Amino acid sequence: MQTTTVNADSYAGHLKDGRDFIDDAALRRALAAPQPSAQRVRDILARSLAVSEALSPEDAAALIAVEDPGLLEEIFEAARAVKRKVYDNRIVTFAPLYASNFCVNNCLYCGFRTGNEGAVRRKLSMTEIKAEAEALAGKIGHKRIIFVTGEHPATGAQYIADAMREIYAVKVKTRRGFGQIRRVNVNAAPMSVPDLKLLKTAGIGTYQVFQETYDRELYAKLHPGTTPKADYRWRLYVMHRAFEAGIDDVALGALFGLGDWKFEVLGLVAHSRELEARFGIGPHTISFPRLETADGTDLPSRSLENVPDKDFKKLVAVLRLSVPYAGIIVTARERPETIREVIGMCTQRDASTRIGIGAYSERYGAQEAEKQQFLLGDTRTLDEVIGELADLGHITSFCTSGYRCGRTGDHIMKLLKSGHESRFCKLNAVLTFREWLDDFASDATRAKGEALIKKEIAEIRAREKDFPPETVKLLDAYYARIEKGERDLCF
Ligand code: SAM
Ligand code: SF4
Numbered sequence: 452m453q454t455t456t457v458n459a460d461s462y463a464g465h466l467k468d469g470r471d472f473i474d475d476a477a478l479r480r481a482l483a484a485p486q487p488s489a490q491r492v493r494d495i496l497a498r499s500l501a502v503s504e505a506l507s508p509e510d511a512a513a514l515i516a517v518e519d520p521g522l523l524e525e526i527f528e529a530a531r532a533v534k535r536k537v538y539d540n541r542i543v544t545f546a547p548l549y550a551s552n553f554c555v556n557n558c559l560y561c562g563f564r565t566g567n568e569g570a571v572r573r574k575l576s577m578t579e580i581k582a583e584a585e586a587l588a589g590k591i592g593h594k595r596i597i598f599v600t601g602e603h604p605a606t607g608a609q610y611i612a613d614a615m616r617e618i619y620a621v622k623v624k625t626r627r628g629f630g631q632i633r634r635v636n637v638n639a640a641p642m643s644v645p646d647l648k649l650l651k652t653a654g655i656g657t658y659q660v661f662q663e664t665y666d667r668e669l670y671a672k673l674h675p676g677t678t679p680k681a682d683y684r685w686r687l688y689v690m691h692r693a694f695e696a697g698i699d700d701v702a703l704g705a706l707f708g709l710g711d712w713k714f715e716v717l718g719l720v721a722h723s724r725e726l727e728a729r730f731g732i733g734p735h736t737i738s739f740p741r742l743e744t745a746d747g748t749d750l751p752s753r754s755l756e757n758v759p760d761k762d763f764k765k766l767v768a769v770l771r772l773s774v775p776y777a778g779i780i781v782t783a784r785e786r787p788e789t790i791r792e793v794i795g796m797c798t799q800r801d802a803s804t805r806i807g808i809g810a811y812s813e814r815y816g817a818q819e820a821e822k823q824q825f826l827l828g829d830t831r832t833l834d835e836v837i838g839e840l841a842d843l844g845h846i847t848s849f850c851t852s853g854y855r856c857g858r859t860g861d862h863i864m865k866l867l868k869s870g871h872e873s874r875f876c877k878l879n880a881v882l883t884f885r886e887w888l889d890d891f892a893s894d895a896t897r898a899k900g901e902a903l904i905k906k907e908i909a910e911i912r913a914r915e916k917d918f919p920p921e922t923v924k925l926l927d928a929y930y931a932r933i934e935k936g937e938r939d940l941c942f
Contacts, residue, residue, distance in 0.1 A: 462688035481512035554601030567747030582812035588630035589623030592891035608646035612653035625890035634851035641689035647696035659702035665718025704738030736778035849883035
């Protein structure tokens with residue numbers, strides 16, 4: 452059985468004069484700067500629209516400082532424009548698979564914390580994980596999941612690697628074809644380089660770890676004692692270790708509502724720039740979950756007080772603009788009306804989400820509250836969500852080919868920045884959406900989806916420079932084969 456080993460030597464070499472890359476004083480100075488002029492704001496927006504590197508924390512702070520309603524609207528519009536430029540009208544959907552709530556840490560905000568003695572603990576067996584994957588891939592139609600565990604020796608890297616292999620092996624018959632989970636992302640504890648290598652070998656998609664808060668004093672209060680999580684820098688440098696282990700597809704996030712949201716935004720920007728500077732690759736995605744009330748925690752959820760909805764929209768826009776090539780993930784922790792406000796700036800969301808352990812494959816009724824980590828804001832089904840996205844003009848993409856065709860890390864960054872990734876993705880969105888409509892959609896969603904596909908194909912045909920005749924011919928051929936029940940054909 453593996454044990455967690457926090458190793459301070461692993462990050463000591465990255466420090467400069469004993470300091471890490473979160474320069475608290477500089478970030479606080481940036482936040483204290485006076486309101487920027489309209490011209491400065493427009494200059495920043497123009498730089499973001501060029502989609503090259505992350506903006507500076509000073510630029511992000513200037514956007515945060517804007518209060519003028521007209522200028523704020525320009526910021527939102529620019530954020531939507533960056534999204535369209537890099538990711539067009541696509542939204543990628545996924546679901547979390549919660550595999551275990553055993554945890555050695557005691558994060559004061561989380562229902563899985565070790566001090567929550569009333570929690571019913573459970574770790575899924577490989578058979579149970581297979582059942583979860585079959586339900587996700589065969590009944591709901593997800594192709595991409597994020598595998599989530601607490602931090603515990605019983606659910607270390609070997610357990611996660613075994614689970615990933617189990618999940619990738621699932622193949623379930625559907626209405627017209629078959630369902631599979633084609634991409635397994637992981638949200639788990641910060642690991643050592645050898646453990647991360649294990650995940651790499653098992654075919655990890657994205658490795659996601661949230662810093663929770665970049666404010667180190669608050670971090671220390673929320674993660675007391677000598678638990679592994681108490682070491683701020685072990686967590687801060689986990690993505691450095693991921694790159695060292697060969698995982699170049701990494702995801703950042705902070706838990707908003709714990710402290711000052713403005714500081715967290717700057718922390719995420721600084722972190723993105725550090726990865727760009729060190730490895731030439733920034734984060735693949737950024738998440739900004741807002742704290743929800745969790746059973747068994749004494750910490751009152753002050754999310755709505757600390758990050759009211761109007762600030763939430765602003766923080767999404769500033770993150771979108773500050774790291775223009777990154778995917779931006781809004782989660783089902785948010786209510787549908789909040790998601791509608793920000794989805795035009797985002798690239799991914801989860802749907803049909805269940806956060807109880809074993810919750811997709813089992814009827815678990817009353818027990819759910821005891822096993823789940825916190826309460827969700829959007830409990831709608833994937834079918835309902837896809838129907839609403841179609842109403843808003845967004846096509847749902849189930850494309851996972853980037854990772855499987857080697858379009859990750861440095862390669863995908865270049866494609867994203869040049870706008871070329873968009874072309875593969877537009878074609879793959881059509882193909883994978885067709886699969887999902889045939890296999891899982893209700894009649895109403897299918898009708899909306901088909902209208903959208905027709906529009907997309909017409910657009911592809913009209914953009915001859917981006918999509919030459921031979922590409923369109925291949926698209927037509929793949930499309931016809933998918934209609935006959937073939938699956939997983941992609942560019
Ligand atoms: N144990 C691993 C860790 O802490 O990194 C990964 C699993 S943990 C369940 C995943 C994330 O859930 C955490 O990083 C945290 O941001 C989020 N989380 C914890 N408690 C939450 C709450 N009450 N509301 C919303 N998100 C929460
Ligand atoms: Fe454990 Fe993660 Fe929850 Fe902290 S946030 S108690 S580490 S599961």
